[in-house]
Amino acid sequence: MSLRIVSAALLCLAVTGALAWAVLDRPLPEENLPERVAAAMPESGVDHPVTAVLLNFRSYDTLLEIAVLLLAVVVALALREAQPDRPEQMGLENPLLRAVMAWLLPLILIVAGFLLWAGSYQPGGAFQAGSVLAAAGVLLRLAGVTTAWLDNATLMRAGLALGLLTFLGVGLLVMIPGVPFLTYPLEYAGTLILLIELTLTLSIGLTLISLFRLTPPYADDPDEAREQQGKTP
Amino acid sequence: MSSALVFAWSGVLLFGLGLFGFIAHRHLLRRLLAFNIMGSGSFLVLIGLAQDGRGVDHVPHAMVITGIVVAVASTALALVVFRRWYRASGRTDLPEDT
Numbered sequence: 001m002s003l004r005i006v007s008a009a010l011l012c013l014a015v016t017g018a019l020a021w022a023v024l025d026r027p028l029p030e031e032n033l034p035e036r037v038a039a040a041m042p043e044s045g046v047d048h049p050v051t052a053v054l055l056n057f058r059s060y061d062t063l064l065e066i067a068v069l070l071l072a073v074v075v076a077l078a079l080r081e082a083q084p085d086r087p088e089q090m091g092l093e094n095p096l097l098r099a100v101m102a103w104l105l106p107l108i109l110i111v112a113g114f115l116l117w118a119g120s121y122q123p124g125g126a127f128q129a130g131s132v133l134a135a136a137g138v139l140l141r142l143a144g145v146t147t148a149w150l151d152n153a154t155l156m157r158a159g160l161a162l163g164l165l166t167f168l169g170v171g172l173l174v175m176i177p178g179v180p181f182l183t184y185p186l187e188y189a190g191t192l193i194l195l196i197e198l199t200l201t202l203s204i205g206l207t208l209i210s211l212f213r214l215t216p217p218y219a220d221d222p223d224e225a226r227e228q229q230g231k232t233p
Numbered sequence: 234m235s236s237a238l239v240f241a242w243s244g245v246l247l248f249g250l251g252l253f254g255f256i257a258h259r260h261l262l263r264r265l266l267a268f269n270i271m272g273s274g275s276f277l278v279l280i281g282l283a284q285d286g287r288g289v290d291h292v293p294h295a296m297v298i299t300g301i302v303v304a305v306a307s308t309a310l311a312l313v314v315f316r317r318w319y320r321a322s323g324r325t326d327l328p329e330d331t
Contacts, residue, residue, distance in 0.1 A: 007265060008256040016249030023241040024276065034288035049291035050298065058295060067301040072306040076313045127302050211309035 045189025130204025163203025240281025
């Protein structure tokens with residue numbers, strides 16, 4: 001046992017040392033990416049380089065990332081067990097959290113909206129806004145608020161897929177004049193990016209919330225689980 | 234020593250710590266935590282090195298933003314799988330291959 005730990009420690013030290021040396025002694029990239037991004041900024045439709053890279057120059061990457069998120073939820077949905085959702089048993093129900101949530105919730109929603117809007121000219125965007133939205137959902141659940149409206153399966157699935165579908169739809173629609181996939185026309189680029197970001201925010205928020213909700217409080221003990229499964233048909 | 238190097242070395246250190254935790258621990262939750270630390274380390278390397286003499290490179294920044302959200306989603310998915318495994322087998326670790 002201790003031999004395993006010692007050899008693991010030695011291995012990790014060696015890897016860390018090699019990586020540190022590699023980082024110290026790295027060649028400059030051949031391609032001058034900062035210059036190319038700066039040169040292409042006027043054609044992007046937004047004023048912040050990260051958003052421009054994310055949703056215009058490298059939008060293919062972002063499209064596939066959203067597909068990965070959707071895939072994670074689909075797998076989690078397939079793996080969840082048929083069991084009642086019991087938000088009242090989250091174990092954190094206390095009046096203080098509920099009271100604070102009443103104050104925090106509007107603030108969280110405003111922050112999410114601001115982050116989404118700010119993405120076009122300063123740090124912010126769909127991923128940050130979606131994460132903030134998801135944090136609101138998780139807090140609500142921890143406070144013991146029933147979120148039964150999330151149980152509407154059709155609506156939920158539509159919401160989860162909305163971001164990817166909009167992204168794909170926009171990407172395909174711009175092909176009509178004969179340009180490649182996801183090449184936005186200059187005059188509509190800003191509007192299209194905002195539309196995509198809006199739907200992405202919703203979908204990312206819903207994705208993270210439903211990943212959290214898919215593990216409801218329940219008996220984790222295998223024996224107990226078997227007992228409960230025996231009771232319910 | 235530039236600040237970029239400080240960030241990159243911190244990231245490398247985090248990666249090494251995570252790797253050690255990943256190998257040394259058997260409990261699946263600890264392994265998941267260690268894996269996340271490794272991921273954070275590599276994000277820090279990407280962000281830290283995204284600046285050379287020619288200005289700040291925004292392409293790795295965009296990559297890391299999507300990477301963080303995907304890491305959160307995959308962690309949640311791993312937790313769902315682990316709970317299922319625990320309920321099916323009653324074990325918190327994976328059986329040894331040997």
